Amino acid sequence: MGKKPRNAITPIRTDDFPEWYQQVIKAADMAETSPVRGCMIIKPYGFALWENMQRIFDDRIKEEGVQNTYFPLLIPLSFISREAEHVDGFAKECAVVTHHRLESGEDGNLVPAGKLEEPYVIRPTSETIIGDAMSRWIQSHRDLPMKLNQWCNVMRWEMRTRLFLRTSEFLWQEGHNAFETAKEAQEDSLKMLEAYREFSEDYLAMPVITGEKTADERFPGAVATYTIEAMMQDGKALQAGTSHDLGQNFSKSLSIKFQGRDGEEEFAHTTSWGISTRLIGGMIMVHGDDDGMIMPPRVAPHQVVIIPILREGQDEAVLSKYIEGLRAKLKNIGVRVHIDNREERTPNKMWDAIKKGVPLRVEIGGREVEEETLTYVRRDIGKDSKTTCSVDDFLSSVSGVLDSMHDDMLARAKSFRDDNIKDVDSLSEIADYFSNNANIGFLRVDTSIMDLPNFDDTLKSHSLTTRCMPFADDGDKVLIGKAY
């Protein structure tokens, strides 16, 4: 038998971050690539995380009076082409449905048959088909605001894909709101961005920078795109959610009109905003370590895993009963708990809990049963956090422990991010900084730099993009970095 590797994940982050990322997903059993080009299979442990995220954010948007709906998967070509910039932005990555049945071909294999008069694209996003419905549903200012959302799958045919971060099919929510005035639409897009920031920081423990996208990075057809940008542990940026003020661009091309308070016909002002399964990739790259995933406690599929430690001569029934009692009590106070009852060696169970990033690992053996205690370890700290306490103490402290873990994870990620944002003043400083591969993170620079003739070329030659103009800097600065 070889020597036990120091870490559960090979390679470690500093050796090969992209490959480490794939191995973390595999070790945590969250997702895998599928036989369908660029599409992923979200496995039960990954999907349970998404479900928790969905329920939390769904409640949040319902607080805003947003109503869930479901619109068709397929979008007629004539719809997607109505907004000129919009179709330019998506035409290169649309899955196109051209036939509606299969027949046996000459070689006996199946071939497409029943050609459609007008092809459809699988929705890359639904502004046009939802906007078309709004044009029928909205007549008067009394019908406004109209606030709709759907949780669904979308397709954008990607050439280079990566689990969760960039897949041809992904899951998301897309909100589509319509208002009487430009002011209301802008306020809505900013309010929903703030909801994204809160969700990301308060539930995913992932700090984000809020700001406006530069003109080049705007959503095709938007007047303004607002974004939450997160920094991964390799210093790259992840656009983690966007909210668009669409002004009257879509209402004009889709004819979303209403009779205003003065009796005049006006075009509505619309917004759209979305977050997706991409956030899961962000959490992995912000929180994971060389032993695998670390799940943010508030969305973790299991907040506590209990590992029974049965030694020879012990009574299994007594141990099981003790553990079952604990499980029931934890469930009762709203803690998501899992008992690892597999026929598997204890060290393997411990490593699996580590790789899956379960926030608290509880170990219970004969001594714990006798003394009515338990022993637990916090995933983010490891063995230094090992604590043995009475069951009652655990029950009264567990939610506090999970909260502390959340706070620590957020603070750690925030301090890493802040340490890796540097202020510079010139294009040559940008070029110099990123010429050294050891340098990571974002550079913050005056927005006036974007007017320099060499700006675009400098960014391009170092694979850089503008991430956003942070609200915190009143829009005077722009952040520059590499991005996923």
Place this chain on the structure above:
Amino acid sequence: MGKKPRNAITPIRTDDFPEWYQQVIKAADMAETSPVRGCMIIKPYGFALWENMQRIFDDRIKEEGVQNTYFPLLIPLSFISREAEHVDGFAKECAVVTHHRLESGEDGNLVPAGKLEEPYVIRPTSETIIGDAMSRWIQSHRDLPMKLNQWCNVMRWEMRTRLFLRTSEFLWQEGHNAFETAKEAQEDSLKMLEAYREFSEDYLAMPVITGEKTADERFPGAVATYTIEAMMQDGKALQAGTSHDLGQNFSKSLSIKFQGRDGEEEFAHTTSWGISTRLIGGMIMVHGDDDGMIMPPRVAPHQVVIIPILREGQDEAVLSKYIEGLRAKLKNIGVRVHIDNREERTPNKMWDAIKKGVPLRVEIGGREVEEETLTYVRRDIGKDSKTTCSVDDFLSSVSGVLDSMHDDMLARAKSFRDDNIKDVDSLSEIADYFSNNANIGFLRVDTSIMDLPNFDDTLKSHSLTTRCMPFADDGDKVLIGKAY
């Protein structure tokens, strides 16, 4: 102004049942047809109903240890063709993706470009792609049972579509389980059918007959298909959910193998089972009346609607405060409540509540405020159920009133159904019965009748199908009727 029509829906059920159905959906604002051929838009009120159904049944399947997942929307042709009967069953109704981008054509219009080497179909169901994953995930009997489910959209290109009942795209859950033995697979498919029966009767108040499908009506590739069949108010059948014992058909064609307890390699035994947005169509046709929808209380988007009745000279703030207090108390005890605060005439609000089928309509005016009472009406009974009681009495009785309404709706539907099932003995009786258009419902006949040479022709010439061989008759009888 014309005379007020006697009923809110035109036509009434007895005049034109299919058109009545469409008008009920429209009047309740649940869904509408979309510009995409055969696809529907599920509007907020319809989607809220689906969400309630989803949450309830999702909890139920999780109790069985089923885990949610997400598999790709697209299925390679090579996958769907692996199970011969399966592909025969679905080839005629597959939406086929053949290209992955759009280009400007010669006339300036967009045309499909980037032809795919292998086309994909949009999933009509996911046995093949999930089975392929299972063939990789299952190695040993220790990996079994494997129980997976997904809530998703599917497409079956339908020529004649009808909102909720038969649309080219619909939403559903599809469970896919794998077992060691044939016995376990059969038990699972029967257990999940029973879960469907419970869900339909205990939550949707829709009585169903459980039984096995005849060979002709089996799911393509199944060993046995079990079904829940409901009778609509026009006497037609609705297949409301099916559960399939797939035996080893899919495991053999997809290579789902495992090392058994004796060390030998064996093929798994699989099942699949699904319910869909079609159930909403069933609820409308079982419960609706000539005034519109009647929502089963346990899944109703709003269980209670409160209509403020403000008369001249009354203090609006006092009324609002009273109603807001009631709303909070109802919410507190878990009742879904909606206040109709629109600027709209009171009679219109009342009719809207009726058409939407809200179980309890609460009216509160000045007198109610003064006397600390409220007046409510049960949707299924109407004005004869009008009751004025104290707020406290309402709070303590409301869940009981909703339960009684559920029980009454179920009993009413059951007695209608049972009154419309007749026993017959011969093919000529079947032909005679359905030759009279005034006759509706199901005929129950000995299964031996299916062996008669003229059986298929007789059914065909009267647009009849076998619905199922009910478990209640030990499989000795078969039900025959018209179907949606």
